Amino acid sequence: MTLFDPQLDLVFERSVDLPRAQIWQAWTVPEHLMPWFCPLPWQTVACEIDLKPGGAFLTTMRSPEGAEFPHAGCYLEIVEHRRLVWTNTLLPGFRPKPFGSGNAAACGDFAMTGIIELSDHPQGTLYRATVLHADPAGREQHAALGFEAGWGKALEQMLAYLKNRQAEEVT
Numbered sequence: 435m436t437l438f439d440p441q442l443d444l445v446f447e448r449s450v451d452l453p454r455a456q457i458w459q460a461w462t463v464p465e466h467l468m469p470w471f472c473p474l475p476w477q478t479v480a481c482e483i484d485l486k487p488g489g490a491f492l493t494t495m496r497s498p499e500g501a502e503f504p505h506a507g508c509y510l511e512i513v514e515h516r517r518l519v520w521t522n523t524l525l526p527g528f529r530p531k532p533f534g535s536g537n538a539a540a541c542g543d544f545a546m547t548g549i550i551e552l553s554d555h556p557q558g559t560l561y562r563a564t565v566l567h568a569d570p571a572g573r574e575q576h577a578a579l580g581f582e583a584g585w586g587k588a589l590e591q592m593l594a595y596l597k598n599r600q601a602e603e604v605t
Contacts, residue, residue: 438564442573446563446585452596454515454552454559460592461518461550466599467493470591473584480504485512490526506531510547521547523568544572561589 438445450457460466464481471478472495479502480494491507508524511517523545525531545568553560563585567573 439566441570442567444565444567444573444576444581446582446589448561448586448589449555449557449559450561450589450593451558452593454554456596456600457552457559457561457592458515458518460596466595470588470595471495473587474591484526485509487511488526488528491520492526516552518550519547521545523547544568544575546572546576 460470462483462485464483467483468478468481471481471493475498477496478493479496480492482490482492484490487509489509491509492505494502494504496502505522506525507520507522508526508528509518509520510524511519523531547566549562549564549566551560551562551564553562565576565581567576
């Protein structure tokens with residue numbers, strides 16, 4: 435369990451009515467991550483996942499105006515169906531990212547480590563996303579970009595995507 439520091443970290447938690455395995459797949463399979471990963475009208479137009487410590491977590495987001503924003507990160511910890519940890523401060527293979535090579539300003543330019551934790555809940559799954567920041571300025575920048583609303587919208591999109599897939603599999 436990560437110790438939460440309110441000066442540096444942001445957290446988003448919801449109970450959802452789907453099993454952990456489905457949510458895990460949505461986070462770890464590119465074709466299932468791309469439809470929901472960023473709040474519409476933004477889109478995720480490319481994704482590469484090498485699901486192992488040191489493996490690549492690469493996405494490209496496209497703004498409504500057509501500008502593309504590539505994001506490169508590295509997985510730190512994978513506990514199947516339970517915990518997924520990645521950072522944007524390292525490139526794949528744990529290679530340090532050069533200073534000043536962060537994300538484009540429209541998507542934020544701050545160091546972060548993302549943690550997705552999934553646990554059983556009477557409704558299905560307790561979904562907890564924690565983002566650790568290097569400094570208070572990064573946390574504030576992320577909050578100002580709409581962390582709570584953005585991660586909430588992405589989760590809603592994920593759930594709609596998964597439920598639609600589930601309905602299609604039944605028919």
